[in-house]
Amino acid sequence: MMVSSPRDADLRSSEFVDSLSEYSKLHRAKRWQGTFGEFLTEILPTAPAALARTSHEYIWNMLQWHGRPGSGGDLSKASELFKRELFGVDEPLSRVVDYFKAAAAGSDVGRRLLLLLGPPSGGKSTLAILLKRGLEEYSRTDEGALYAITGSPLRESPLNLVPASLRPAFRETYSVDVTGELSPWARDFLERECEGDYLRVPVERVFLSEAARCGIGTYAPHDPSTADIADLVGSVDLSKVAQIGDEGDPRAWSWSGAVYSASRGLLEMIEILKVKREFLYLLLTMTQEKNVKVARFPLIYLDETILAHTNLAEFHKFLQEKENEALLDRMVIIKFPYALSYQDEARIYQKLVYGAPAFRHIHLDPHVLNLAAVFAILTRLSKPEREGLDVPKKLRIYAGEAVEGVSENEATRLRAEAPDEGLTGASPRFVINAISAAITRGDTHSLTSMELLLAIKDSIESDARIDAKQKKQWFDHLVTARKEFYNRWVKEDVHRALFASFEDEAQQLLEKYLDEVEASLDQRQVSDPMTGENRAPDERFLRSVEEKIKVSESGKQSFRQEVVRKAMVAFKAGEKFRLSSHARMREAIEQYLFEERRDVLRLVTSAARPDEEARHKISVVQERLVKEYGYDEHSAKEALNYVTTLLSQE
Numbered sequence: 001m002m003v004s005s006p007r008d009a010d011l012r013s014s015e016f017v018d019s020l021s022e023y024s025k026l027h028r029a030k031r032w033q034g035t036f037g038e039f040l041t042e043i044l045p046t047a048p049a050a051l052a053r054t055s056h057e058y059i060w061n062m063l064q065w066h067g068r069p070g071s072g073g074d075l076s077k078a079s080e081l082f083k084r085e086l087f088g089v090d091e092p093l094s095r096v097v098d099y100f101k102a103a104a105a106g107s108d109v110g111r112r113l114l115l116l117l118g119p120p121s122g123g124k125s126t127l128a129i130l131l132k133r134g135l136e137e138y139s140r141t142d143e144g145a146l147y148a149i150t151g152s153p154l155r156e157s158p159l160n161l162v163p164a165s166l167r168p169a170f171r172e173t174y175s176v177d178v179t180g181e182l183s184p185w186a187r188d189f190l191e192r193e194c195e196g197d198y199l200r201v202p203v204e205r206v207f208l209s210e211a212a213r214c215g216i217g218t219y220a221p222h223d224p225s226t227a228d229i230a231d232l233v234g235s236v237d238l239s240k241v242a243q244i245g246d247e248g249d250p251r252a253w254s255w256s257g258a259v260y261s262a263s264r265g266l267l268e269m270i271e272i273l274k275v276k277r278e279f280l281y282l283l284l285t286m287t288q289e290k291n292v293k294v295a296r297f298p299l300i301y302l303d304e305t306i307l308a309h310t311n312l313a314e315f316h317k318f319l320q321e322k323e324n325e326a327l328l329d330r331m332v333i334i335k336f337p338y339a340l341s342y343q344d345e346a347r348i349y350q351k352l353v354y355g356a357p358a359f360r361h362i363h364l365d366p367h368v369l370n371l372a373a374v375f376a377i378l379t380r381l382s383k384p385e386r387e388g389l390d391v392p393k394k395l396r397i398y399a400g401e402a403v404e405g406v407s408e409n410e411a412t413r414l415r416a417e418a419p420d421e422g423l424t425g426a427s428p429r430f431v432i433n434a435i436s437a438a439i440t441r442g443d444t445h446s447l448t449s450m451e452l453l454l455a456i457k458d459s460i461e462s463d464a465r466i467d468a469k470q471k472k473q474w475f476d477h478l479v480t481a482r483k484e485f486y487n488r489w490v491k492e493d494v495h496r497a498l499f500a501s502f503e504d505e506a507q508q509l510l511e512k513y514l515d516e517v518e519a520s521l522d523q524r525q526v527s528d529p530m531t532g533e534n535r536a537p538d539e540r541f542l543r544s545v546e547e548k549i550k551v552s553e554s555g556k557q558s559f560r561q562e563v564v565r566k567a568m569v570a571f572k573a574g575e576k577f578r579l580s581s582h583a584r585m586r587e588a589i590e591q592y593l594f595e596e597r598r599d600v601l602r603l604v605t606s607a608a609r610p611d612e613e614a615r616h617k618i619s620v621v622q623e624r625l626v627k628e629y630g631y632d633e634h635s636a637k638e639a640l641n642y643v644t645t646l647l648s649q650e
Contacts, residue, residue: 030142030205036158037199039147048174051147052159055265055305058146059131060104062138063097081134086123087347088339092116095334096127103305109332113287115272116309118336121429124309127336128268131307132216135265139208139215146215146264150202153255154183154263154302155214158203161190181301184250208265215265217304219258221274229278233257233294248296259283259292262304272308273318277327283308284330309336312423337422338380340398340415345373345428352432353439362439363446365639366630367489371449372431374485375456378477380425382418392484402584404550404559426474434459446634449486450642453478487646493631494643495594497624498617506579506589509545513589514567514577516542517560548591549584559584598647 034042044051053061060078067077078101079093086093096114103110116124138144148155160180162170167178182190194200208215221227228235234257241252258267269275269283286292287306291299308331310318318324339345346369353359353369377395384394393403397411415421438455439447460466460474496502519526520537528535543556551559563585567577579586618640625636 030145032147032205033150034203035199036161036201036203039158039203040199043147044174047145048176050143050145051157052174052176052178054104054110054179055303056100056103056110058144058264059135059266059305060100062134062144063100065138065141065143066134082127082130085126085130085351087351088341088344089123089336092118092334092336093127099332099334111288112330112332113284113306113308115331115333116307116336117312117315117333118309119338119423119425119427120311121427122336122338124336125270128307128309131266132210132268135208135216136210139206146206146208147203148206148264149186149189150204151189152183152186154185154260154300155206156180156183156186156263156301157303158201160186160301161198161201163198180303181299183300184253184297185255188250206264213256213261215262217258217260217262217266218268218270220270221272227276227279229276229282230254231257232259232279232282233292234260236296250297253297259286259302259304262306263302265304267304267306269306269308271310271314273310273314280327284327288330335423337420338376338425338427340377340380340422342370342373342377342395342399345376346370348428349373349432349435352428353435356436359436359439361445363632363635365446365448365632365635366493367449367486368435368447368452370489371481371486372435372452372456375474375478375481376426376428376431378480379474380422382421384414385417386414392480402582402587404552404584405555430459430463431456444634446632448635448638449490450638453482453486490639491594491643491646492590493625493629494621494639495590495597497621497629499593499597502593503579506586506593509589509592510577510579510585513542513545513585514563517564521557521560521564545588545592548595549588551588 032043050061063078063081067080078097079090082093096116099109099114103112116127118124139146146155147158149158149161157180159178160182162178171177190196190198190201206214210216210218219232234254236247237252237254241247244252246252272280272283282292283306286302286304290301290303292302293299319328339348349369349372353362353364374395377398378391381391381394381398383391388405393406394414396403397406397414400411403410434455435447435452437459438451442451456478457475460471460478463471466474499505515526516537520539520542525534526537527533542560543553546556546559563582566582570577570581575581579589621640622633622636625631625639626633631639
């Protein structure tokens, strides 16, 4: 780990101060207080449509704001808010965004409760947290300005003050509709404090905040036998009844329920299917009708978006009860599975590991997180139905890697065959617990891939929730992750580090392959660079390269045509055709060179008592692994020893 200089620290400090200054300018909230009359003349004419937004419209605009130019995307990238925290769940995120877009457009989708369904530790709660944070931030911008009747426990829109008889004229004047109704509290306040004068009602700008219970609410279920619906809709405040003398007075009601705190914004319902059925009916009716009925009061208008989530066990239990069919019909259910790309899964681990301050100084070898992710994904995948495909190949396809005989759009078909993939298997929490255990019990400030594998093995053995059959399956997946993935990765690293000219030599070999292939496809001869004589294309060389990635004799023509086609695309774009241009060719060339140099590598790394020259070569390899490939001294030494063992077994 590099130690930064005082100058670097000062520079970073200055950059942070500049970033904070820009953030402050962007989010500097313009506070405003006045009467409804002043609101109509000073505020409303500036943006009438924005001030008449429903909660769904407001959230949709918030998502668009986070996807604006300069924030990593354009207005079409409304999922930008989630990109830094959620990985590998692009499809569910897209469906969530589609829900808000459709609801904001005024479709019937806006009358449905949004339910996220998935396994534990899959990102459902994180999505809810991000939405809440996004709303808090957006409400402090000019675009996200919200106004409410001062003192209202529902923070209701001042536009609700417009009498029903004047709303057609209001629509003609400002080209927007008013759909909300005054709450019992606001009606009482209007008559009691303002003597029925609408223009005198105080209005202020409000800022959404979960901590302040303003526009954002959260409800977590507890013991159903003691749960009280008052937690959602409030109840009579007996201490105020003693003062006021009337239980039906809005001032005697406790407006502390979760649905009131979320008014104008978002209500998160945690493990919603664990609540009593009466709770569900209330929430779904509120979503459908935008009204809540409580004793002593007429219907109370509430405009808010309900985002709920639950796990699979509760959902399946809920499905078994026929009386719940009507409730299910009023929900938009989005499956939220685990990631199925090991690169995305590794990003989750990286976020969690480096999110712990005590772990930030720990060095992870370059394959630790990917290896852990490969194991996790293997536990989530089902065996493919297509002949010739196995689970490791399926994993590579989902990661976007090229696999022999498989088209680029095969991932879509495989996902369609197994729609429930990702809903079971090892959770990110299980793996991150194993990583954390390996780090805390290690004697060094480094974690290697082999140490990780042992930690996951221990976690499987000691987990009482996993039965014997599943433990055996997960042990097999651990072996597969090591043999099919880590062995290849670490051998490539050591091979490249040993031969300093690898990249140049590999590029030359690629160009030779391309020349020979073009001559073979055109059925012409090649000029030998050494003798200048014409000769037939070197078919033996071509096949020796292609066989490294198991290109069959029958499939060689289509493979060669694909390589030439990609080379032509690069040429037309004015670019050089490089190893990075074709993943499978890169793998083939690397394997070809590795086979050629295997004996040299074995001699250098396996000598029990290496001479001075061999010792120097080993030290050079270790230095390159550290400087160029992401290892530290401890993990580089382990990688060399491990590759030596592999070579001795071949």
